Amino acid sequence: MYGWTGNILRINLTDRTHKVEHFDEEFAKKWVGGRGFALKILWDELKPGIDPLGPENKLIVTVGPIAGIPAPNTGKTVVAAKSPLTGGYADGNLGTRVTEQMRKAGYDLIIIEGKSAQPVYLYIEDDKIQYLPADEIWGKGTYDTHDWLYKKYGKGAGVLSIGQGGENMNLYSMVRSLEGRAGGRPGIGAVMGSKKLKAIVIKGSKPIPVADPEGMRKLGLEDLRKVGEIDKKTGWSIQGTTGVLAWCNEVAALPVHNMRKTHHPDAWKIDGERLNNARVATYGCPNCTMRCGITILDHEGHESELDYENIGMLGSNLDIFELDQVASLNYLCDDYGLDTISAGAVLAFYADAIEQGAIKGDFKFGDAEMAKKLLGMAARREGEVGNLLADGTLRMARKIGHNSEAYAMQVKGLEISAYNCKFIPGMALAFGTSPIGAHHKESWVITFELKQTARDSYGPEKAAKVIELQRIRGGLFEFIVACRFPWIELGWELEHYVEYFNKTTGLNWTLNDFWKVADRIYALMKFFWVREFPFWDRTRDYPPMIWFDPKNADTDGPIAGKYLELDKYNQLLDYYYQQRGWDKRGIPTRKTAEALDLKKEADQVEKFTKLE
Amino acid sequence: MSGSNIKITVKLIGPFINQLGFSEKTMEFPAGATVDTVLSSLPLDPKRPKIITRNGQAVTTGEKLGDGDRLAISPLYSGG
Numbered sequence: 001m002y003g004w005t006g007n008i009l010r011i012n013l014t015d016r017t018h019k020v021e022h023f024d025e026e027f028a029k030k031w032v033g034g035r036g037f038a039l040k041i042l043w044d045e046l047k048p049g050i051d052p053l054g055p056e057n058k059l060i061v062t063v064g065p066i067a068g069i070p071a072p073n074t075g076k077t078v079v080a081a082k083s084p085l086t087g088g089y090a091d092g093n094l095g096t097r098v099t100e101q102m103r104k105a106g107y108d109l110i111i112i113e114g115k116s117a118q119p120v121y122l123y124i125e126d127d128k129i130q131y132l133p134a135d136e137i138w139g140k141g142t143y144d145t146h147d148w149l150y151k152k153y154g155k156g157a158g159v160l161s162i163g164q165g166g167e168n169m170n171l172y173s174m175v176r177s178l179e180g181r182a183g184g185r186p187g188i189g190a191v192m193g194s195k196k197l198k199a200i201v202i203k204g205s206k207p208i209p210v211a212d213p214e215g216m217r218k219l220g221l222e223d224l225r226k227v228g229e230i231d232k233k234t235g236w237s238i239q240g241t242t243g244v245l246a247w248c249n250e251v252a253a254l255p256v257h258n259m260r261k262t263h264h265p266d267a268w269k270i271d272g273e274r275l276n277n278a279r280v281a282t283y284g285c286p287n288c289t290m291r292c293g294i295t296i297l298d299h300e301g302h303e304s305e306l307d308y309e310n311i312g313m314l315g316s317n318l319d320i321f322e323l324d325q326v327a328s329l330n331y332l333c334d335d336y337g338l339d340t341i342s343a344g345a346v347l348a349f350y351a352d353a354i355e356q357g358a359i360k361g362d363f364k365f366g367d368a369e370m371a372k373k374l375l376g377m378a379a380r381r382e383g384e385v386g387n388l389l390a391d392g393t394l395r396m397a398r399k400i401g402h403n404s405e406a407y408a409m410q411v412k413g414l415e416i417s418a419y420n421c422k423f424i425p426g427m428a429l430a431f432g433t434s435p436i437g438a439h440h441k442e443s444w445v446i447t448f449e450l451k452q453t454a455r456d457s458y459g460p461e462k463a464a465k466v467i468e469l470q471r472i473r474g475g476l477f478e479f480i481v482a483c484r485f486p487w488i489e490l491g492w493e494l495e496h497y498v499e500y501f502n503k504t505t506g507l508n509w510t511l512n513d514f515w516k517v518a519d520r521i522y523a524l525m526k527f528f529w530v531r532e533f534p535f536w537d538r539t540r541d542y543p544p545m546i547w548f549d550p551k552n553a554d555t556d557g558p559i560a561g562k563y564l565e566l567d568k569y570n571q572l573l574d575y576y577y578q579q580r581g582w583d584k585r586g587i588p589t590r591k592t593a594e595a596l597d598l599k600k601e602a603d604q605v606e607k608f609t610k611l612e
Numbered sequence: 613m614s615g616s617n618i619k620i621t622v623k624l625i626g627p628f629i630n631q632l633g634f635s636e637k638t639m640e641f642p643a644g645a646t647v648d649t650v651l652s653s654l655p656l657d658p659k660r661p662k663i664i665t666r667n668g669q670a671v672t673t674g675e676k677l678g679d680g681d682r683l684a685i686s687p688l689y690s691g692g
Contacts, residue, residue: 238626244689250682418692450669451670488689
C-alpha cells in the first residue's frame with residue numbers, strides 16, 4: 001500500500017500506554033484520510049451519549065495521503081472529537097509541521113484516549129512515545145508554550161498546543177500550532193484540556209510511502225513554484241482573505257452589531273487595504289507558496305496575524321473599527337487558544353442581550369478594552385460572567401432566556417462565520433447544512449449567488465451548488481487534506497489534486513471517485529448527529545430565526561426591507577435533501593446509505609431512529 | 613457632470629487596488645455606458661474571473677449604468 005503508512009498510534013493517557021495498530025487498503029480507499037478517518041473511528045469507537053469532556057471521548061489527530069509531501073498547500077492536519085460545544089461530530093484542520101512530522105514518524109492516525117491525572121504533554125519521535133510533565137507550561141498561553149517546546153525540541157518539531165481556553169474547557173477553544181494556525185472550532189481544544197493534555201510534539205525520520213517518489217517530488221516542487229508565480233502575478237496575497245471584507249460591505253453581507261446590520265460606513269478602517277498598509281510580516285503554513293497571513297502590531301505592540309474571519313467577527317461584528325484593537329482581540333484569542341469566530345459571536349451576543357434588556361451587564365458594542373477583559377474571563381472561566389461566556393451562544397441564550405435564542409447567531413450550537421445571510425438564501429443553507437455546525441469551510445456559495453443567480457432565488461440550483469461545494473471543500477480538501485485556497489483564488493484546477501493522489505497512492509482515481517467518498521462522509525456525519533440526537537428534525541438545519549424576522553430587515557443599503565422567508569427556506573432544504581437522497585427530516589434514507597456502502601452504519605443508526 | 617456624461621463610482625476590491633493604483637474613484641462615462649464600458653476602460657485582465665456588483669447587487673456586463681451608480685469589482689474568493 002502506497003500513500004498511507006497504514007499505522008494508527010493509539011495512546012491511552014489514563015494508564016500511559018500505547019500501541020500501534022494497522023488499517024488495510026479497503027479502509028484507506030473507503031475513507032481516504034483526514035476527516036474520513038476521524039469520522040469513521042469516532043463512529044465506531046464512541047458510545048452515543050458520552051460526555052465529550054469525559055475520558056470516554058477520543059481526540060483524533062490525522063492526515064491524508066498527500067499530506068506533508070512537497071506539493072501545493074499540503075501542510076494540513078485534521079483534529080477531531082465529539083464536540084463539547086455542539087454534542088455532535090466535530091473536526092477542524094490546521095496548517096502545522098505536525099503534518100509532515102507525523103507522516104515521517106510513520107503514522108496516519110493518532111487516537112488519544114482516557115485522561116491523564118496530571119497535566120502532561122506527549123513527545124512522539126518515530127517509535128518513541130513519552131508522557132512528560134507539563135507543569136512548566138500548564139497555565140501558559142500558546143505563544144509561551146510553543147516557545148518553551150521549541151527551545152527543548154528545536155524549531156523543526158511539529159507542535160500542537162492548547163492555551164488557557166482549552167485547559168479550562170472553554171467550549172470554543174481550539175488546538176493551535178505556531179507553525180501554521182489553529183483548528184477545531186467546536187471545542188477540540190477543550191477536549192484536549194479535559195484530558196489534561198497540554199501539547200503534542202512530533203518528530204519523524206522515516207520516508208513517506210509514495211508510489212512514485214521521484215515523479216511526485218518533481219511534480220510537487222514544480223507546482224509549488226507555479227502556484228507561487230500565479231499568486232505573485234494575481235497579487236492575491238497582497239490582502240489575502242481580508243479582501244473579502246470590503247466586498248462583504250459592498251454587498252451587505254458583513255457581520256455588524258451581532259449581525260443585526262450588514263454594512264457600515266467605517267468598515268474601510270479595518271479592511272484589507274488598511275491591513276496591508278500596516279503589515280509588519282507575512283505568514284503562511286508549511287508547504288505554502290501563497291502565504292495569506294498578514295501580521296500587524298496590535299494595540300499593545302504584539303505581532304498579531306489576521307485574516308478575514310478574525311476581523312469580521314472581532315471587529316465589525318462588535319462595532320470595533322480600530323484595526324490595532326481588533327488585532328489585540330485576535331492576539332488574545334490566539335494566545336488563549338480560542339476560536340476567533342465564536343469568541344466574536346459570543347461577545348456580540350452578550351452586548352446584544354444587554355442592549356435588549358435580556359441580561360444586566362456593563363459591556364457595550366464598540367468597547368474594545370472591556371472585550372479584552374471578557375475574553376480573558378471566558379478563557380479562564382472566571383466568575384459567573386466568565387462561565388457564561390465560555391459556553392457559546394446557544395447555551396448562553398438558554399440561560400439568559402427572553403427569546404434571546406433568536407439572535408444567538410449559531411447553527412447546531414456552532415457560531416456562524418463572518419458572512420451575514422440576512423438575505424443570502426444559499427449561504428444560509430450552507431450554514432444550515434454544514435455538518436459540524438455553522439462553518440464557512442464546508443460550502444461558500446455567496447459568490448455564486450451574487451454572480452450567477454438571482455440573490456432572492458430559493459431554487460434547486462442553489463441547493464445543487466451547496467452540495468457541489470460541500471463535495472469539494474468539506475469532502476476532497478478535508479480528506480486528502482490540503483488547503484483549498486489555490487483552487488478558487490488562483491484557479492488551480494482540482495485535477496492537480498487527483499494527480500497528486502494518484503502519484504502518491506499508485507491508484508487511478510478520478511474526481512468522481514472522490515465525490516462518492518465525500519457523499520459517504522456527509523451521510524455518516526449526519527448519522528453521527530442523529531445517533532446523538534435521535535429525535536432529529538429539519539429545524540436543526542435552520543439558521544437563526546432572526547434572519548426570518550421582517551423587523552430585522554435592513555432599513556438602508558442593497559437589501560433594505562429584505563429578509564429570508566421560512567417557507568421558501570424549507571423548500572430550499574427540500575431541494576437539498578432530495579438531491580442528497582435524504583428524507584424530509586434531513587436524514588439519509590436507507591437506500592442512499594446502502595448506495596454509499598453504509599449498510600452497517602444504517603443498521604446501527606436504526607437502533608436510534610427509523611430510517612426511510 | 614459634463615454634457616450627457618454620467619458619473620460612476622468604481623470601487624476595487626483586493627489586489628485590483630494594487631494593479632490599478634486606486635481603491636475608489638468617481639469616473640465619467642458617456643450616457644448609456646454599460647458595465648462593459650467601464651471594464652474596458654480599466655487595465656484589468658479580461659480573462660480573470662470577477663464578481664461585479666452595482667449598488668451591492670449582481671449585474672451583468674451588458675447592463676446600462678445610471679448616473680451615481682457604484683460599481684464594485686472583485687476577484688473571486690472562496691471565503692476567509
